[in-house]
Amino acid sequence: MDAHLRELYQEIILDHSRHPRHFGTLTDANHRADGFNPLCGDKVSIYLKVNGEDRIEDIAFEGKGCAISVASASLMSEMLKGRKVDEAETLMGGFLELVKGGEGADLSDDDREYLEAMAGVSAFPMRVKSATLAWHAMKSALEGDGTAKTE
Amino acid sequence: MDAHLRELYQEIILDHSRHPRHFGTLTDANHRADGFNPLCGDKVSIYLKVNGEDRIEDIAFEGKGCAISVASASLMSEMLKGRKVDEAETLMGGFLELVKGGEGADLSDDDREYLEAMAGVSAFPMRVKSATLAWHAMKSALEGDGTAKTE
Amino acid sequence: MSALSLKPHLYDVEAIRQDFPILAREVHGRPLVYLDNAASAQKPKQVMNKITDFVTTEYSNVHRGVHFLSAAATDRYEAARGRVKTFLNAAHEDEIVWTRGGTEAINLVASSFLSPRLEPGDEIVLSVMEHHSNIVPWHFLRERQGASLRWVDVSDDGELDPEDVARAIGPNTKFVAITHMSNVLGTHTALKEIVRIAHERGIPVLADGCQASVHGKVDVRDLDVDFYVMTGHKLYGPTGIGVLYARKAHLKAMRPYQGGGEMIREVTKANVTYAEPPMRFEAGTPPIIEAVGLAAALDYLDSIGRDAAAAHENALARRAEAKLKALNGVRLIGEARDKGPIVSFETIGIHAHDLATILDREGVAVRAGHHCAQVLMERCGVVATARASFGLYNTEAEVDALVDAVQIARKVFA
Amino acid sequence: MSALSLKPHLYDVEAIRQDFPILAREVHGRPLVYLDNAASAQKPKQVMNKITDFVTTEYSNVHRGVHFLSAAATDRYEAARGRVKTFLNAAHEDEIVWTRGGTEAINLVASSFLSPRLEPGDEIVLSVMEHHSNIVPWHFLRERQGASLRWVDVSDDGELDPEDVARAIGPNTKFVAITHMSNVLGTHTALKEIVRIAHERGIPVLADGCQASVHGKVDVRDLDVDFYVMTGHKLYGPTGIGVLYARKAHLKAMRPYQGGGEMIREVTKANVTYAEPPMRFEAGTPPIIEAVGLAAALDYLDSIGRDAAAAHENALARRAEAKLKALNGVRLIGEARDKGPIVSFETIGIHAHDLATILDREGVAVRAGHHCAQVLMERCGVVATARASFGLYNTEAEVDALVDAVQIARKVFA
Numbered sequence A, B: 001m002d003a004h005l006r007e008l009y010q011e012i013i014l015d016h017s018r019h020p021r022h023f024g025t026l027t028d029a030n031h032r033a034d035g036f037n038p039l040c041g042d043k044v045s046i047y048l049k050v051n052g053e054d055r056i057e058d059i060a061f062e063g064k065g066c067a068i069s070v071a072s073a074s075l076m077s078e079m080l081k082g083r084k085v086d087e088a089e090t091l092m093g094g095f096l097e098l099v100k101g102g103e104g105a106d107l108s109d110d111d112r113e114y115l116e117a118m119a120g121v122s123a124f125p126m127r128v129k130s131a132t133l134a135w136h137a138m139k140s141a142l143e144g145d146g147t148a149k150t151e
Numbered sequence C, D: 001m002s003a004l005s006l007k008p009h010l011y012d013v014e015a016i017r018q019d020f021p022i023l024a025r026e027v028h029g030r031p032l033v034y035l036d037n038a039a040s041a042q043k044p045k046q047v048m049n050k051i052t053d054f055v056t057t058e059y060s061n062v063h064r065g066v067h068f069l070s071a072a073a074t075d076r077y078e079a080a081r082g083r084v085k086t087f088l089n090a091a092h093e094d095e096i097v098w099t100r101g102g103t104e105a106i107n108l109v110a111s112s113f114l115s116p117r118l119e120p121g122d123e124i125v126l127s128v129m130e131h132h133s134n135i136v137p138w139h140f141l142r143e144r145q146g147a148s149l150r151w152v153d154v155s156d157d158g159e160l161d162p163e164d165v166a167r168a169i170g171p172n173t174k175f176v177a178i179t180h181m182s183n184v185l186g187t188h189t190a191l192k193e194i195v196r197i198a199h200e201r202g203i204p205v206l207a208d209g210c211q212a213s214v215h216g217k218v219d220v221r222d223l224d225v226d227f228y229v230m231t232g233h234k235l236y237g238p239t240g241i242g243v244l245y246a247r248k249a250h251l252k253a254m255r256p257y258q259g260g261g262e263m264i265r266e267v268t269k270a271n272v273t274y275a276e277p278p279m280r281f282e283a284g285t286p287p288i289i290e291a292v293g294l295a296a297a298l299d300y301l302d303s304i305g306r307d308a309a310a311a312h313e314n315a316l317a318r319r320a321e322a323k324l325k326a327l328n329g330v331r332l333i334g335e336a337r338d339k340g341p342i343v344s345f346e347t348i349g350i351h352a353h354d355l356a357t358i359l360d361r362e363g364v365a366v367r368a369g370h371h372c373a374q375v376l377m378e379r380c381g382v383v384a385t386a387r388a389s390f391g392l393y394n395t396e397a398e399v400d401a402l403v404d405a406v407q408i409a410r411k412v413f414a
C-alpha cells in the first residue's frame, strides 16, 4: 500500500469513521442544514445549538457516506463544540486550505495539528468533496437565518 | 477545361438552358406539380394536359434553377409531349438510370440518344438532383389524382 | 505475435490489447487495469486512425456543397449511417437519426414523439433500474404536462419479469421506456417479450440500448421495437455522437426536435416547412467526424466478433463474481440469470468511494457511486456501489488484480 | 523554411499551411483551393495530435469517477471550459455551457430561457440576414406558443442599422436574436450598440457568433451581451461541439434543457431536482474529446493571433472583391463597410451551382446555394449565391485561382 493511501486512511481517520463522535440528532438544535453530494450520493445533516453569546453549545450530525466524509464530520464536531461562531469560520477556512494542499496558516498550532489528519486528502483531488461536505453543511447551518433551517 | 465538364455543359444542354422549350404555364392543364430542392433552392412547376386516351397532349414548365435543371426540364418537355402516360414512366426510369451512370437498357435507341445529352451528369453526383428535379415533379403530376393537383 | 494467434478459435486478447495504446500505461506506478467500461470504453487505434485520415484527406461540411470535398465527406458520413443500419439490422437507412449521445436520443423521443400526444394523467411505464437518461426526460413530461410514471419493480436478484410490465400497463398508458441491459445490475431484459406484450396493448416501446448494444448482437427488426438508443463512446467510438433508431412511420409522424439548418424544407419570414426524416431531426452541422469514427468503431467491434467479445467479457464477469463472492463480506448486487459483463458489489464496512480510491492506487479503475441510477439504489437499499465492468480487451489477470486489490482494501479497513 | 519566416512581422501563411495536411491535396488533378471556410474550417495537426494524445493517455468518462483516468479526463475537460471562458473574456467558467454545436446553443436558449417566459403575442426581434439556426428555433415559438417574429431589414449594401432594431422593439418585445456576423454578406453587426439599445428597453439579446468568433476577438463583457453562441468546427476545432455563453443570472433562472445523467441533483420515483449551472444544461456524457480538441483549436488560433488572422483574411477578401468586380457581369452581394472575409457573388447568366461545379473542376471549393439563409435570399432577390470564404491559411494565389476559375466558367457559358 502506498504512502499517500496510508496517510489518507490513517488510524485516526478510520477510528472516527467507525466511531463517529456526536453522531445523531439534537432535539434542541436551533440551526440545521443538510449537505448532499449529488455526484456520489453522500448525505449529511448538521444540528447546532448556538447560544446567545454566539457560542456553539452543542453539535450533532447524521448521514451516510464514505470514511472520509464521516471522519471529517466527526472531527469537525469535536473541534467546533464549545467554539464561537467566528472561530468556526476561521477553522473552516483553514481546513479547506489544508485539504487542498495549503498551509492553513491562520490556524493555531493545536488546531492545525488536529486537522492535519485530514490533510492526506489533498493527494486525492476527487475525494476533496467528501472531506468538505460536512463543513459546507455546517457553514450553511450557521448562515441560515435561524428560522428556515431551525427545527 | 476537363472532359467531364465539357460533356456536362455540352452545347445542347447550354442551348436548352438558355432557350428552354415549353417554358411557361398551361391555362388548361389538368395535372400539375411543384418540385423543390431544399438543398439548393431550385424550383420547378410542371403543367400537363392529359387527354382521355392517357396521352400527354400538352406540357409546360416554369421555375428557377441551374443550367442542368432547366435543360433537363426542357429536354423532358420536348420528349414527353405527345407520349402516352405509361411511356413517360418508362422514359423516366431510363433517364434516372442514365444520370446515375447506367445503360438505360429499356429505352429505344432514339430516346437513348436524345437523353444521352444528360448522361454527363453521372460524373457529378452532387448534381444528379438538379437533373432529376423536373422528372420527379412530372411523376408527382401524373400520379396526382387529377383533383388536388389540378388547376 | 503471441502463441495464441496460431489458434484461430481462441480469442486473442493480447493482440486486441495492442490496438488500445492507453492500456499499456501505468497509474500510480501500477499497470492500468481499466474496469470502467460501462461508463465509457477506450478507443482502438483503428478508430483514431480513421478519424485522422478522414480529417487529413476528405473533411468538409456535408450535404449542402457541390464541391469535391463536400461530396466526399457526405459520402463518408452517409455511409456511416448505412453502417449503423447494418449494425442494428434496421430496414432503412433513414430510420437512423444521429444524436449527440444516448441521452439526446431519449430526449428527442420524449419531446418529438410522446409530448405532443400526451394528455394529463397519461402514463409512462418504466423500470426501477433505468439510467437517469431514461428517467428524467419522462419526469419532464410529468412536470410539464401532468403525465404520471408507473414503475416496474425488479426482483431481489435484479430480474425484470415481463408480466410485471403487462400488469403496469393500464388504459391510460401511452408509452413504455425500458432498458435492454442495466448499467448497474448487468441484467439483460427480455426485450422482445416486453415489446410483444406492449404491442398487444397498442403501446410503443423505447429500449435504452446504451449498454446492451456493446455486448452482443442487436436486431431491431427481430425485437420489433419502436425506438432503440445507442451511444458512441461506450461502443469504442467517439464522444459527441449517439444513435436513435426509430421506425419510419414514427419518424414521419414526429414533429421536429431542434430548429436550424439542414432540417428545413423552406423558411420564410412568415412560415417554415420541414425536411423529411432523418434530416428533420438533425438540425445544424451534424457530428460528421464522430459519425465516421463511430462507423470505424462498429467495424472494429464486428472484426473482433460481437458474440465472441460478449462471451469473453461474460466469462471475465462470472470469474470476478465467483472470486468476489468467495471473499467474506462482499455482497454482489445483481444476480440475474441473463446477465452481461457488469459486476456491482458492496464491501461490508467499506464505502464504495473508499474502496474505489484504494483500488485506484493499485491501478484498478472501477466506478463507485449511484451510476446515474438513484431510483435503483433506493430499491436496493444502498447509497452507492462499486462497479467493475468489462470490455473486449480485459483479461483474467485483470480480474485477479481486481480481487487482490479488494483484499488490500479489506486489510486497510480491517 | 520560407524566406518570410525571417521577417517576424509578416504573417507566415506558408508555415501555417504546413499545419493543415489536407491543403496539400489535389482535387481533379488540381491543387485544392479551399474557400468554403464559412461552412466549416479544416483542422490543424495541433488539434488532431492533442485529441489522439488525450485518447491515448488520459481518456475516461468525466465527473463521476474516483479513479485516476477519470480525474485526469475531468481536469482536461474542465480546463477546456476555462479556455473558452478566457477566449470570450467571460467572467466565470460556469457561464460556459457545452452544446453539440451552434444550433443546439440557440435552441437551448429558445427552449429553456424564452419559452417559459412567453405569452401569445409576445415578439421576438431578429434580422433578415440570420442563419436558419437563428430563425427556426424562434419559428418554433411562433408555431407552438403564438409568439410573433419582427424582422429587421438590412440595406441594399447589407448593413444593419441599430436604429432599426430600436424601431422594431415594441411593448411586446421579449427578446432580440441577432447575428454578430452574417454568413452570407460578411457584415459585422454593431452588436455592442444593439445590446445597449435593447438593454435600455429591458430586452435581453442573443448574439449568433458562429462566424464572428472565427474572425477577430470577442469580449462578451465588453459587448455586455446576454447570450453568445459559437460552434467548434468553424473555429478549426472538431464537429460535435459548440458553446453557449450565458450570464450567470440567466443560467440560474433557466429551466433544464435535456434530462439525463449529470444534470440532476436527486432523482426519485416521484420527483427530480436539478444541478446548478452549467451542469444543469449538460445532460448525459458530454463531448469530452471534442472539448479537449476545441481548446487546442483555440490555443492554435491564439498562437497565430486572432487579429493577425482576421487582417490577413480580410485582405484576401478585399482582393477577391476588387478582382471579381473588375470582371464584367459579376455582382457582389454584400458590401457593408464593416465586413469580414466572406464574399458572396452572382455571375450574371450562370447559376451558382453551375459556377461552383466548374470551379470545383479547377480545384476551387466554394459554396453555392442559399447558405441556410432563405429569408435573406428572398430579401436580395436571388435563389442562390456563390460564396468564397477565407480562412487563416488561404493565400493571394488562391484568390487569383478563384478569379481565373470564374473566368473559365464565363467562357463555358459565353
Ligand SMILES: Cc1ncc(COP(=O)(O)O)c(C=O)c1O
Pocket: C038, C039, C101, C102, C103, C104, C131, C133, C134, C179, C181, C182, C183, C208, C210, C211, C231, C232, C233, C242, D261, D283, D284, D285, D286
Ligand atoms: C443504460 C444507459 N443509458 C443511457 C446512458 C446515457 O448515455 P450518454 O451518457 O452517452 O448519453 C448510459 C450511460 O451513461 C447508460 O449506461
Ligand SMILES: Cc1ncc(COP(=O)(O)O)c(C=O)c1O
Pocket: C261, C283, C284, C285, C286, D038, D039, D101, D102, D103, D104, D131, D133, D134, D179, D181, D182, D183, D208, D210, D211, D231, D232, D233
Ligand atoms: C451564422 C451562423 N449561425 C449558426 C450556424 C450553425 O452552426 P452549426 O451548424 O455548427 O450548428 C452557422 C453555420 O452553419 C452560421 O454560419
